[in-house]
Amino acid sequence: MTDDAIQAGTITIAGHDGDEIEAYQARPLGTGPYGAVVVIHHLPGYDRESKETVRRFAAEGYLAVCPNLYARQGAGLSHEEAAKLVRERDGGISDEQLIGDVAGAAAYLREQDGSNGKVGCIGFCSGGRQAFLAAANVDLDAAVDCYGAFVVGNPPEGVPLRAREIIDQAPNLRCPLLGLFGNDDQFPSPDQVAALDKELTRLGKPHEFHSYDGAGHAFFSVDRPSYRPEAAVDGWSKILDFYGRYLS
Numbered sequence: 001m002t003d004d005a006i007q008a009g010t011i012t013i014a015g016h017d018g019d020e021i022e023a024y025q026a027r028p029l030g031t032g033p034y035g036a037v038v039v040i041h042h043l044p045g046y047d048r049e050s051k052e053t054v055r056r057f058a059a060e061g062y063l064a065v066c067p068n069l070y071a072r073q074g075a076g077l078s079h080e081e082a083a084k085l086v087r088e089r090d091g092g093i094s095d096e097q098l099i100g101d102v103a104g105a106a107a108y109l110r111e112q113d114g115s116n117g118k119v120g121c122i123g124f125c126s127g128g129r130q131a132f133l134a135a136a137n138v139d140l141d142a143a144v145d146c147y148g149a150f151v152v153g154n155p156p157e158g159v160p161l162r163a164r165e166i167i168d169q170a171p172n173l174r175c176p177l178l179g180l181f182g183n184d185d186q187f188p189s190p191d192q193v194a195a196l197d198k199e200l201t202r203l204g205k206p207h208e209f210h211s212y213d214g215a216g217h218a219f220f221s222v223d224r225p226s227y228r229p230e231a232a233v234d235g236w237s238k239i240l241d242f243y244g245r246y247l248s
Contacts, residue, residue, distance in 0.1 A: 005029040006058040008051075013067060013108045016100025021071040023105065024051045026058035032114025035141075035247030036063035038105040040123035040130045043092065045070055045083030049221065053122075060240060062247070063109050067101045069093050091162040092126060095133055102134040118247045120175075122239065123148060124220060129163060136172040142246035144178045144239055147217055149187035152195050170199050177207040178242045180235045182215035182228070210238060 008026035015021040024046070028034060037057045041050040046068040057064035068074075073090065074082020086092060106119045120142035123131035128148020135143035145151070155161045177200070181193045188196075193211060200207045212219065212231035219228040220235060 004059040006055060008055050008058065011065075013065070013104055015067060015071075015104040016097045019072065021101065021104075022046075022068040023065050023108075024054055024068070025063075025065040026055045027063045027112070027114070028058055028061055030114070032063075033116035034061060034063050034114050035116055035243060036065075036106075036109035036112070036119045037243065037247070038102050038109065038119065038121040038134075038140075039064060039066040040098075040102065040121060040127035040134070041066055041069060042123070042125040042127050043083065043087060045074075045079040045086075047079050047083075049223065062243070063112055063115060065105050065109055067105045069098065069101055088160070091160045094162065095130075095166070098130045098133060099137045102130075103138045106138060106140060116248075118142075120144070120243055120247050122146065125149065125218060126163065129166065132173075132177065133166055133169060135175050135177055136166075136169040138174070140175045142176050142178070142243060144180070144242065146180045146220060146235070147182060147185055147188065148179075149217075152188060152192040167196060167199060170196075170205065171203055173200070173203075173205045173207075176242075176246055177205070178238065179207065179209040180238065181209065181211040182217060182219050182231065183211050183213050184216035187217060208242075210235070 054064045070082040118141040122144040124146040128145040215228040215231040218226040
């Protein structure tokens with residue numbers, strides 16, 4: 001058995017309001033103890049890229065799970081069909097559901113054999129905003145926001161998203177926050193990132209933000225033209241260092 005040997009697969013967990021929802025988990029094959037990570041998938045849904053992220057955390061020595069936030073609306077559909085339905089009909093999921101689903105995933109992870117009791121979360125794109133929301137409403141030990149739009153600012157007029165600005169949640173932040181952003185992004189823009197940084201500093205909330213020149217939105221996404229290898233490699237290094245400090 002190598003050090004990065006893992007076990008992965010689909011499970012069922014209790015989410016918001018106790019709903020039974022699908023999730024994808026991965027874990028190292030050792031005995032631990034391990035920190036744990038809730039992966040919050042992006043707006044395109046519970047897809048291959050999200051599951052690869054779960055497996056990467058397991059290979060790095062973490063228990064990890066990604067709840068399928070679209071499991072209720074998209075039952076029986078492919079992840080692409082479910083994401084399209086939730087985006088176009090509902091404008092995404094409610095903040096209340098997100099909080100409940102992340103809380104359920106965190107509780108599941110803490111109950112696993114080999115857990116050290118510490119749980120973080122990470123989200124990309126819409127999941128970045130939701131990671132900030134979870135950090136303000138769920139008992140977590142660390143949170144990572146990867147270019148989460150609409151923490152500061154609202155969607156442009158005519159964009160059918162239910163997401164709204166949540167900077168008013170900043171006083172409730174319960175854990176350290178790592179933010180990773182692209183300076184060529186507009187959602188969030190550098191000015192919005194600076195506004196959030198300023199507010200968290202004013203409140204004395206532990207956080208560290210890093211922004212990358214030449215990178216825009218979704219610079220971690222290896223299958224998209226937006227992928228920026230240097231920013232993504234450095235970003236992963238910072239994520240693992242951050243979790244090493246707060247989840248070990």
